[in-house]
Amino acid sequence: MRPESPASGRLLGLFAEAGAQRLDLPVLHPADPFLETAGEDVRRRMFVTEGPRGERLALRPDFTIPVCLHHLAAAAGPARYCYEGLVFRRHDRGSPERLETGYEDIGHSDRTGADAEALALAIAAVKAMAGTSIGVRVGDIGLFASLLSALGLPEPWRRRLRRSFGLHDLMAANLDRLAAPREPARGHLEPALSEAADRHDRGAVVTLLAESLREQGYAEGAGRTAAEIADRFLDQRALAETRLDSATIAVLRRFLGLRSDLRDAAERVTRFGREAGLDLGESLDTFAARNEAVASLSNGSPIAFEASFGRPLDYYTGVVFEIVAAGEQRPRAGGGRYDRLMEMLGAPSPVPAIGFAIRLDEPDGAGS
Structure with missing residues (x-):
């Protein structure tokens, strides 16, 4: 464990003034919640080990999931939390330990107000710590998801493009593939299964796969179910078969190229x-209302909107942002809205939530 940063503890009072309760959370956690929800970028950087009973454990790679698990276990109503401590991720250079502080707002139904308050608090915190001018950029995965829906893309492609949101090279590769799809691999499919797949008849595919598994002696519960195999199989076919015309690809690329002052x-x-000729519906109304609320709370801080900007975590659902101090290349802070995460962790329904983390290491410390 390395010494605390000179910035340690400086921001917790600011978060407390915003109504946040400080949590002291364990360093070692069950690994599965991180592996199942945090996204590929985090999974490949995690430190995973085995507990005394053979269970998978991980040094915490972030605080958001532990805070959400605490909230879920406490069966709490709307609440705000803050924290400070080390997180552990592999990096290409520098230390795998990083000192972070942060803030999470869970359960408040006024999403517009919570978004604006969280972003304004993150801006104030970075200004207080950095003592210099800052740059802020904002994106919106919810707006992008509405665009994909308005364009009528099949669900497998919507998921694939949402997961590549903010990863520019991967997004470019996916758009190239949509412009020139590959013929689906047919392998040695039984004629009846091939015909059912060609009709996109999920029920028939599930039935045929279940029959095949029984004939091969697979015991129920010993692996993936016929329904899970069918869904994966049909998704792969849809990804291979779907082709968008050049005009639709151009619309997607034009949206991703949008940049302006917020x-x-x-x-x-x-x-x-x-x-x-697209209706972006409620997400556009939410976007406009939030931008107005942010402008009223951010005290004139320059904020840039980049339609292609995202953060590589699977659970984000709405606004995402990062804050960079003048003269630095890596962000000091980053966060966003993650309304799906609590449900992914076991809540019976989606729970509104937004938060951010701030790096307390010196500017030349390990990257994020």
């Missing part, structure tokens, strides 16, 4: 939707 972003996106 104050002008709603107007820019509205004009984009009108010119493309």
Whole structure:
């Protein structure tokens, strides 16, 4: 364990003033919640070991999932939390330990207000710590998801593009593949299964696979179910078969190229939707209302909207942001809205939540 940063503890009072309860959380956690929800970028950087009973354990790679698990176990109503401590991830250079502080707002139904308050608090915190000017950039995975829906993409492609949101090289490769899809591999499929797949008849595919598994002697519960295998199989076919025309690909690329000051972003996106003949629905209304609320709380801090900006975590559902101090390359802070995460961790329904983490290491410490 390395010594605390000179910035240690400086921001916890600010978070407490915003109504956050400080949590002291264990360093070692069950690994599965991270492995199942955090996304590929985090999974490949984690430190995973085995407990005394053979269970998988991990040094915490972030605080968001432990805070959510605490909230879930406490069966709490709306609450705000703050924390400080080490997180552990492999990096290409530098130490695998990083000192972080942060804030999570869980359960408050006023998403617009919570988004604006969290972003304003993150800006104030980084300003207090850095003592210099800052740059803020914002994206919105919810807006992008609405665009994919309005374009009528099949669900497998919507999931694939959502997961590559913010990863520019992967997104470019996926758009290239949509412009020129590959013929699905047919292998040695039974004729009846091939015909059912060609009709996209999920029920028939599940029935045929279940019969095949029984004939091969697979015991129920010993592996993936016929339904799970069918869904994966049909998803792969849909990914291979779907082709978008050049005009639709151009619309996607044009959206991802949108950039503006946040104050002008709603107007820019509205004009984009009108010119493309697309209805972005409630997500655009939410986007406009949130931008207005952010402007009223951010004390004139310059905030840039980049339609292609995202963060490589699977659970984000709405606004995402990062904050960079002047003269630094890596972000000091990053966060976003993650309304799906509590449900993924066991809540009976989605729970509104937003949060951010701030790196307390010196500017030349390990990257994020």
